[in-house]
Amino acid sequence: YSSARARSEETVKYISVNGREFQCDSWSNVSSKILSHLGRNLHLQQYHPLSLIKQRIVNLFYKRFVGRTGNPVFSVYNDLSPVVSVKQNFDSLLIPPGHASRKKSDCYYINRDYLLRAHTTAHQSELINMGLNNFLVVGDVYRRDETDSTHYPVFHQVDAVRLCNKNEVFRSIENGDEMPIFENNGIRTAEKQETHSLEASKIMEEELKASLVMLTQDLFGQEVKYRWVDAYFPFTHPSWELEVHHQGEWMELLGCGIMEQRILQNAGAQDQIGWAFGLGLERLAMCLYDIPDIRLFWSTDTGFLSQFENRDPYDDIKYKPISIYPQCISDISFWLPENGDYTSNDFYDLVRDIGGDTVEQISLVDIFTHPKKQQTSHCYRIVYRHMEKTLTQEEVNVIHKQIEKAAALKLNISIR
Numbered sequence: 001y002s003s004a005r006a007r008s009e010e011t012v013k014y015i016s017v018n019g020r021e022f023q024c025d026s027w028s029n030v031s032s033k034i035l036s037h038l039g040r041n042l043h044l045q046q047y048h049p050l051s052l053i054k055q056r057i058v059n060l061f062y063k064r065f066v067g068r069t070g071n072p073v074f075s076v077y078n079d080l081s082p083v084v085s086v087k088q089n090f091d092s093l094l095i096p097p098g099h100a101s102r103k104k105s106d107c108y109y110i111n112r113d114y115l116l117r118a119h120t121t122a123h124q125s126e127l128i129n130m131g132l133n134n135f136l137v138v139g140d141v142y143r144r145d146e147t148d149s150t151h152y153p154v155f156h157q158v159d160a161v162r163l164c165n166k167n168e169v170f171r172s173i174e175n176g177d178e179m180p181i182f183e184n185n186g187i188r189t190a191e192k193q194e195t196h197s198l199e200a201s202k203i204m205e206e207e208l209k210a211s212l213v214m215l216t217q218d219l220f221g222q223e224v225k226y227r228w229v230d231a232y233f234p235f236t237h238p239s240w241e242l243e244v245h246h247q248g249e250w251m252e253l254l255g256c257g258i259m260e261q262r263i264l265q266n267a268g269a270q271d272q273i274g275w276a277f278g279l280g281l282e283r284l285a286m287c288l289y290d291i292p293d294i295r296l297f298w299s300t301d302t303g304f305l306s307q308f309e310n311r312d313p314y315d316d317i318k319y320k321p322i323s324i325y326p327q328c329i330s331d332i333s334f335w336l337p338e339n340g341d342y343t344s345n346d347f348y349d350l351v352r353d354i355g356g357d358t359v360e361q362i363s364l365v366d367i368f369t370h371p372k373k374q375q376t377s378h379c380y381r382i383v384y385r386h387m388e389k390t391l392t393q394e395e396v397n398v399i400h401k402q403i404e405k406a407a408a409l410k411l412n413i414s415i416r
């Protein structure tokens with residue numbers, strides 16, 4: 001029957017998030033499993049490893065940037081609601097309509113107008129609008145992604161913004177009061193935006209990079225090997241990523257850049273120039289504390305939490321796994337729906353909803369297209385592992401069967 005008729009017969013559904021009611025629509029894809037992470041606020045739990053690292057970052061910015069009387073100029077926002085509007089998460093940051101990062105398959109939408117923030121950058125424009133010049137935002141962010149030991153649909157970010165006026169930019173330069181931070185009829189190059197003077201952009205870049213190198217050395221030690229990689233973000237230009245060398249591999253620590261002047265103009269800070277960065281806390285904590293699996297951060301087990309209890313943010317802590325339980329592996333193969341209305345992320349979410357944290361990894365291991373019928377099938381491998389006990393094959397089979405059933409029902413696939 002026609003979809004128009006289906007819609008008219010449907011009763012309007014509502015979803016309650018953080019005590020607010022939202023009307024569901026065709027964009028709604030947030031599950032109750034995902035919503036259960038709201039309010040956990042791991043970054044606010046005094047001795048949680050994510051909180052210890054957050055404290056180190058905050059301390060560094062308090063110390064490095066002080067006003068005339070020695071008072072810190074940065075303020076910290078760490079309890080802003082993760083429920084944000086599409087305008088906050090994307091529009092205010094000049095992320096164009098139709099940009100890949102807005103896709104339903106990559107974000108948790110409450111409805112077409114609201115989503116769980118995909119980055120803490122979502123708050124930068126409103127905080128600038130409130131008149132703030134130096135601030136940090138810390139919080140939980142939500143992204144639909146694969147599941148393995150380093151990816152989880154919820155993680156934590158720290159964002160920073162620093163705005164400077166002409167005097168602040170050139171304060172340490174002789175005759176600086178004659179230098180402009182803006183330029184008329186300028187052109188955008190790899191080095192700067194059209195509205196910025198090259199001098200101002202370069203001075204801001206130096207301050208940004210020096211601050212982030214200092215942060216990296218504070219966390220990893222003075223000997224740390226790092227490199228700057230050119231990057232692209234719709235909300236900064238120029239943009240970079242900072243990578244550190246850790247256990248034989250380059251790891252991306254953060255993204256940063258000179259803020260797009262249009263964002264400042266829209267937020268009433270047109271006389272200033274700014275830099276911004278955003279980093280992930282989990283990756284840092286995993287490296288610094290030898291935490292092998294990203295799901296451990298969500299553990300309420302004292303075997304995990306007690307290893308950080310009453311510790312100082314500057315202690316050298318190494319996590320010792322209590323014991324390693326065996327994995328159980330089961331594959332699942334199915335034909336995709338013929339209408340093409342399927343993405344792997346739909347399946348990943350369903351597996352997480354049903355398997356919860358007993359699912360350690362999900363991966364697409366085989367794609368097969370039937371030569372005659374032109375039908376496609378996917379085979380996924382699900383690795384089950386409980387963090388606190390040994391799972392029996394029988395227990396796994398029960399979960400696996402539930403996943404098969406739910407997938408057939410909700411995703412319109414047929415099990416092979």
Ligand code: FA5
Nearest residue numbers: 119121155233252253254255256257276277278279280
């Ligand atoms: C952003 O989220 C930008 N908002 C960062 C930014 C802010 C750039 C301000 C410029 C100015 P990105 O998606 O690359 O960018 O994520 C930023 C950082 O978050 C990454 O460098 C990484 O440290 C962390 N991160 C990203 N995805 C994950 C993930 N799935 N798991 C753990 N950490 C992640």
Ligand code: MG
Nearest residue numbers: 241252254255
């Ligand atoms: Mg990145």
